[in-house]
Amino acid sequence: MRKITLAVALFLGLAYSEAVIDKPCRIKHDRPIKTVEKKRLQSVNLPETFVWNNVNGVNYLTNMKNQHIPQYCGSCWAQAATSSLSDRIKIARKAQWPDVNISPQVLLSCSSSDEGCNGGYALSGYEYMHNNNITDETCSDYRARGHTNGLDCSPIVQCKDCHPHEKCFVPDEYYVYRVDEFGELKGEDAMMQEIYQRGPIACGIAATPELHNYQGGIFEDKTGSTDINHDISVVGYGAENGTKYWVVRNSWGSSWGENGFFRVVRGTNNIMIESDCAWATPADTWTSGEKHITSQEEKNDPRNNKDNSVSPYPQDSTTSSSFLKEQTHHLGCSVKKTDLLLGEVKNRIMAWDEVKHSDLPANFDWRNVNGTNYASWTFNQHIPVYCGSCWAQASTSSLADRFNILMKDLNPTPIALNPQMIVNCRAGGSCNGGDPVGVYEYAYLHGIPDSTCVVYVAKNLDHKCTDMDICKDCKGPAPDADKDGQENCWAVTNYKRYYVSDYYSFSGAEKMKAEIYKNGPISCGIDATDKMHSYLGGIFSEAKSFPEINHIISVAGWGYDEATKTEYWIVRNSWGTYWGEKGWMRIKMHSDNLAIETDCNAAIPSYTKHSASHQSFIQ
Numbered sequence: 001m002r003k004i005t006l007a008v009a010l011f012l013g014l015a016y017s018e019a020v021i022d023k024p025c026r027i028k029h030d031r032p033i034k035t036v037e038k039k040r041l042q043s044v045n046l047p048e049t050f051v052w053n054n055v056n057g058v059n060y061l062t063n064m065k066n067q068h069i070p071q072y073c074g075s076c077w078a079q080a081a082t083s084s085l086s087d088r089i090k091i092a093r094k095a096q097w098p099d100v101n102i103s104p105q106v107l108l109s110c111s112s113s114d115e116g117c118n119g120g121y122a123l124s125g126y127e128y129m130h131n132n133n134i135t136d137e138t139c140s141d142y143r144a145r146g147h148t149n150g151l152d153c154s155p156i157v158q159c160k161d162c163h164p165h166e167k168c169f170v171p172d173e174y175y176v177y178r179v180d181e182f183g184e185l186k187g188e189d190a191m192m193q194e195i196y197q198r199g200p201i202a203c204g205i206a207a208t209p210e211l212h213n214y215q216g217g218i219f220e221d222k223t224g225s226t227d228i229n230h231d232i233s234v235v236g237y238g239a240e241n242g243t244k245y246w247v248v249r250n251s252w253g254s255s256w257g258e259n260g261f262f263r264v265v266r267g268t269n270n271i272m273i274e275s276d277c278a279w280a281t282p283a284d285t286w287t288s289g290e291k292h293i294t295s296q297e298e299k300n301d302p303r304n305n306k307d308n309s310v311s312p313y314p315q316d317s318t319t320s321s322s323f324l325k326e327q328t329h330h331l332g333c334s335v336k337k338t339d340l341l342l343g344e345v346k347n348r349i350m351a352w353d354e355v356k357h358s359d360l361p362a363n364f365d366w367r368n369v370n371g372t373n374y375a376s377w378t379f380n381q382h383i384p385v386y387c388g389s390c391w392a393q394a395s396t397s398s399l400a401d402r403f404n405i406l407m408k409d410l411n412p413t414p415i416a417l418n419p420q421m422i423v424n425c426r427a428g429g430s431c432n433g434g435d436p437v438g439v440y441e442y443a444y445l446h447g448i449p450d451s452t453c454v455v456y457v458a459k460n461l462d463h464k465c466t467d468m469d470i471c472k473d474c475k476g477p478a479p480d481a482d483k484d485g486q487e488n489c490w491a492v493t494n495y496k497r498y499y500v501s502d503y504y505s506f507s508g509a510e511k512m513k514a515e516i517y518k519n520g521p522i523s524c525g526i527d528a529t530d531k532m533h534s535y536l537g538g539i540f541s542e543a544k545s546f547p548e549i550n551h552i553i554s555v556a557g558w559g560y561d562e563a564t565k566t567e568y569w570i571v572r573n574s575w576g577t578y579w580g581e582k583g584w585m586r587i588k589m590h591s592d593n594l595a596i597e598t599d600c601n602a603a604i605p606s607y608t609k610h611s612a613s614h615q616s617f618i619q
């Protein structure tokens with residue numbers, strides 16, 4: 001076992017160093033960039049230690065990323081620019097719901113002065129976002145392709161939606177974001193001032209092979225490397241045993257380094273980290289809810305039909321005849337699974353036997369409990385192509401919320417569990433529909449990796465649940481448009497697993513409220529009607545004599561509307577932020593609510609495995 005691990009480590013070391021030396025993901029051109037600085041930052045007194053993942057108990061950081069999957073892409077520059085902007089939007093919004101995850105994909109396809117997956121420059125990314133609007137990842141998901149290897153800029157790359165049996169299209173309207181001011185900076189003090197006063201920054205570094213193999217602690221390069229080949233985001237600073245360090249967000253997934261971050265010595269320009277940094281402030285587009293209104297020209301733009309990049313999963317079985325046959329047998333993305341191993345595990349007193357109904361407040365919402373937002377990211381199950389994975393979305397998102405609650409919102413970054421891995425392992429179903437109980441059962445037996453292990457490709461793979469379908473990483477160079485790059489990928493096995501200790505089913509408004517209040521968001525079935533599809537906001541209701549469950553959503557709270565004297569549920573959907581109330585919905589409680597109270601599931605999050613006693617049963 002030891003030997004194998006060593007061999008793998010040596011192989012990875014070699015692979016990494018090749019990638020670093022051959023193709024830096026950070027390319028700085030001589031082109032002058034005109035920065036925009038309205039007012040210079042004044043110096044203030046700085047605390048000894050300051051990291052944006054815990055400022056007086058509040059985590060201001062957005063999701064962790066892995067730029068290397070589903071195939072290698074040298075997008076570090078786009079990742080550094082977008083993650084620092086997303087973090088700064090979260091800071092400006094005082095970490096209130098919702099987190100906004102700005103799309104690096106738009107920069108890869110549309111920032112023509114950079115070279116997409118073949119490299120670029122964070123400052124140039126800021127410049128793009130100053131001159132153009134950008135979208136969130138529910139409009140433009142990460143494809144790890146850019147304009148130099150098959151995925152050119154078009155209206156549909158910037159925002160997309162897909163329905164079953166139809167061509168994908170550009171939504172009528174969607175939220176936009178952009179950069180206000182941006183500039184360059186360097187030097188320890190200027191960096192600390194900027195980070196402390198305004199938020200994370202993007203910096204170029206010399207990523208050495210030793211840094212690629214980093215596993216934790218305070219890194220110090222002794223080779224004297226000065227070749228800047230990588231962009232990262234610096235999110236804080238501190239000191240330990242007299243050693244000063246920077247806290248750095250990388251984009252190599254959460255199983256690398258310290259949960260995806262690293263610390264590096266501060267004050268000596270080690271790995272050139274203090275020599276070439278950039279900052280940007282977000283324009284406030286969220287207070288007024290600024291939206292792009294799509295024109296007919298944009299909808300009909302011929303570039304929307306052009307996607308020359310090869311899929312990493314060429315044989316897409318969602319178009320196979322067996323899929324089409326299956327399609328006719330069910331209504332939507334909710335399909336009851338009858339071959340579950342256990343069905344339920346209950347080791348504890350149920351919330352509804354413990355919480356008195358009369359003790360419950362009139363309003364309760366996990367997006368704002370005592371000022372803290374525990375909701376993980378809002379997702380879009382329908383891009384890059386249509387996939388009926390609602391059952392995997394509702395269960396993984398409510399479970400991710402529960403991990404945020406368990407950690408009092410102080411996870412290194414917000415938890416995002418991986419719905420594509422759930423589809424890959426058919427853990428309850430596929431893109432043709434499924435059952436959230438299967439997801440909870442998988443979490444109980446095996447644990448679920450986070451979203452940096454596999455990218456959501458919205459497809460049923462033809463191979464099922466190989467090690468690479470659960471967690472993988474890839475090395476460079478970025479494949480050409482007509483290559484899938486999979487020969488450079490391998491399975492990652494040291495990923496963190498998110499387990500559950502209990503999972504169970506229930507129904508009825510009283511039990512739902514008790515469970516949500518005591519333990520967190522839940523997943524429930526619903527009859528997604530045409531009217532619900534076209535919901536734009538407000539308290540939804542629809543009378544239907546025989547609602548049939550065809551969709552799964554997550555319920556994260558409830559409220560009471562004084563004006564109409566109506567109690568309602570607060571619902572998270574997985575249809576992107578352009579649907580409903582930023583991807584969410586309020587729906588009437590007790591009646592005319594499409595059967596939302598009839599079939600709910602939940603699970604208790606756990607960082608350790610509880611299923612040992614069922615081992616023999618699994619085999």
Ligand SMILES: *[C@@H]1O[C@H](CO)[C@@H](O)[C@H](O)[C@H]1NC(C)=O
Pocket residue numbers: 217218240241243
């Ligand atoms: C700091 O000192 C503590 C206690 O001796 C030790 O456990 C820790 O590893 C040290 N940290 C570093 C970065 O050397």
Ligand SMILES: *[C@@H]1O[C@H](CO)[C@@H](O)[C@H](O)[C@H]1NC(C)=O
Pocket residue numbers: 130131132133176290291292293
């Ligand atoms: C950004 O979007 C807003 C709202 O649609 C629009 O008014 C503005 O002109 C856009 N800005 C750029 C730079 O495209």
Ligand SMILES: *[C@@H]1O[C@H](CO)[C@@H](O)[C@H](O)[C@H]1NC(C)=O
Pocket residue numbers: 369370
């Ligand atoms: C919110 O505050 C109330 C009152 O101080 C407290 O009882 C409750 O535990 C808090 N909830 C959370 C999730 O921290």
